[in-house]
Amino acid sequence: MVPLFSAEGLSSLLFIVIVMTTLLGAVIATHSERLIRAVAGLAIACIGVAGLYYYLHSPFVALMEMLIYVGAVCVTIVFAVMLADPNPEEDAAAGSIFTGPLSFALGIMVFWGLYAVSGKTSWVPPAARINDGSLEEVGKSLLTNYSMVFELISLVLLIAIIGSLVLARQGRTRTGGQS
Amino acid sequence: MNGTLQQDVNQETFTLNLGPQHPATHGVLRVKLVMDGEYIVEAEPVLGYIHRMHEKMGENRTWAKFLPNCGRMDYLSALSYNHGYVAAVERAAKIEVPERAEYIRVITVELNRISSHLLWFGAFVLDLGGFTPLLYAFDDREFILDLLESVTGSRLTYCYFRFGGVYNDIDDAFIAGTREFIKKQRKRMPMYDALVTKNIILIKRLKEIGPISKDMARRYGATGPVARGSGINYDVRKHEPYSVYPELDFDIPVYEEGDSMARYMVRMDEIEQSMRIIEQALDKLPEGEIKPKKAVKMVKPEKGDYYHAVEAARGSFGVRLVSDGKNQAYRLKLRSPTYSNLSLYGEATKGMLLPDALALMGSLDLVIPEIDR
Amino acid sequence: MPEWLRVILFIIFVLSFAGLNAAYLVWCERKGAGHIQRRIGPKEVGPFGLLQPLADGAKLMSKQLFLPKGVDPILFMVAPLMVMVPAIMSFCVIPFSETFVAREINLGLLMIFAFASVNVLGLLLGSWGSANKYALIAGARCVSQNVAYEIPMLITTITMVMVTNTMNLNEIVRSQAGWFIHWHIFRLDMSLLMPVSFLIFFVCSLAETNRAPFDMAEAESELIAGAYTEYPGMGFGVFFMGEYANIVIGCALTAILFLGGWQAPIPLNFGGFLGVLWGMSWFFLKLYALIFTVIWIRWTYPRTQFYELLNLSWKVLIPISLFNLILTALQIKIFPWL
């Protein structure tokens, strides 16, 4: 047991706070009835994830997370929500009776899978400084080792845009014959 | 979300109440807007928030007692309204006006027109988000107000004209002050030009924005700078001359474009034309009486129907009197220019963006108490 | 001094700086507006009206925090904080002088942009949460504006990063040491369009902070008070503190990137405490000169029309900044000896 008021203890506490933020954001995002609050939850979760990255000594990714997810993706979604229907139809929630158990089972499986993987992997402690933001290094690795990942990231934005378009398209119900 | 907004979102359009309290309406005008996003689908001005029954008041008091009411309609060019009413009654009661009095009327009315246009200029730029030109314009306007105060005794709601003449004579100090003002104002106009008129932001906001076609202006009976900005060469001072205007040489600025910029330019040019009128009138100012030799005691026009229109700062202001020979009007009808000018707003703003519609509203130069009367 | 004490002291400094700065920028704004308009401005409360911000603050604080009917209470209350907090966070990486900086992190520039992007979300949630049509219009405008202006701003920043090869703000300032001709704005040898970059960056920072002539989020003659229409008392006050803090950040970045940050215009540097003061006074001089320009601009121009504003960004600023990016890259690669 590490004492709380030591460097390690405080950083562990910080870790717990960050994880709780992420989880809290995720729960808000999935469980709030108002779409706009869900997006706010998503933003909180993303900030939490950025904190995790920072905790793992990779400030570049952490800041990018903030910039892209909070600054771009969330704003895009909020924008779409503004265009969409503010009160979702009631029957949207009531799906098939299998939905609940199925998603529960799926969740258990994903959790178990992650747990198993994490147990089997031999973790290396994160280096004190993976890369202290030297831009040249970042640029080189983005265009060599991680070029695939770098390209895939752009898919996220694409999906966010498509998602907001879908929300915006189907959200509005036209009442009244004309206009 | 509140109820109405929710309903509105379910539809494609929503209703936006612009006013009765809104920074851009300069008074208690309410415009009901049906909007599709920022685009206006329908605009309907709702009037009557400051209706004070001036016409009815005119039928319930003697001719002279209605005089102070004139300045309360359009408080920004009160003298034009005074002039309109006084001239109508003079026409009805066949009162001769000495020439000097007419010249004084023209000088003060034109000064008042400049002050009205200056205030409009400032308020219009304020509508577009620029605060500073308003105060520069006020600085200049203050000079006119001081001049007018020195002859009429009040600064805004002058009640200066009387049947058959004017209340006070002008003195040398006023003449010198007016000449000085014109000299100063001529130097000041290039500054406005550089600061506001040539500003790229303002040009982008006004050029080709808010067009009012010649036809539309005609149909709604728009007069004044609004009509002249749409290419209609109509000015009561030239086309139905009254007072001593025929003896003075001035131009009617007319712009063909019909956009907000054209209306803006008409007013800015009119300031210069008014200054020309004042200069000539000051040169030609004859000596003599300012009231008729035989004092006007009791005004009792003969039975009949009389009309007289003057060019106020906002357009043609007409007074129609029906007299049954008594010492008060049987019917008094006031035709106020802004009422007609505003009525085209609904049609003109169709499909326009909200900020453009507000620029258009500013360019109409509304004075709400005059619309409602 | 231990690291944690330094950080705590700095946080206290930054918080008080942000608060006082917001209060006194309002005073400066009103005084500046007054003199531009040939009047005096606030003068009754204290000498030269210097206590006016306190009076304003007391007024704002004593007002009831009223929740209008139909608002989303959580979003409504949180939104002002979402504007204020990121702005204050950004102060942590700004070098006020060579040593007077809370955390000299290598990604300082990136961090400021990351936090600045949260600011939009705050405005947006606030305007949505206040259930007001004017606020809603303002929110929608505000997002399109921020998205449009973030692009040329980031492109210009990338140009500057290419030139300096670092994102550490202090490093960027250090690379401009020497006579004032070494400031980036005068370094035509690095990029021929450097003054244009400066202009683009400054215009974008005006737009990003919702300042006139781009004050679409407020637009008082069109949208009453835009996104802030429903906000009472300190909710409004916090929004304003956030806005002014953002102005300071924007101007500080401009000063750091282009005007040499804490560098004096002559190659004269001191060590120790005197050095801190020397650097800080130059930095603040540049910072407040830029802020004065911002105020000056506000009281000169009319507001742009919303579509013109987008046109300006997409048709003028983005092409020019892209061209500038390419030009700078070429100049660096082809003439590396410069």
Next chain:
Amino acid sequence: MSGYFKELISGTKSLFIGLGITGKYFFEPVVTLQYPHEHLEMTPRYRGHIELIPNEETGEPKCIACGMCQKGCPSGCIEVKGEKREGVKGKVVTKYILNFTTCSLCGQCVESCKFGALRFSKEYNLASPRKEDFIFDLIEKLKEKS
């Protein structure tokens, strides 16, 4: 294309010219009057509320309560009463009430007075939270003055 650049350059120039103008005014002296500390002299013809003119010898009001002003007032805000007294030609005014709340400052009362007994005061600092403060008794005001 050339139009694009032309507009860009002329537009930017116009913006700088605008800044130059406001910048110049920033350093010029203020033109406003600091009202509660400084006061403006009213012009001789300034039309404030009306007041009675005293007879130079007696100090009594010149007014003979003929009631022309009351009759001519469009707003009906003047109330005059007078009585006949021994040894005095005409009537003596006993009550002159001006209801300033409805007065429109048109000056028709002064014009209609054939005896030169009314004039405009130069008073303009009139402010009060109470309506009753603006129902002036002009005779009393005259007495206060002398």
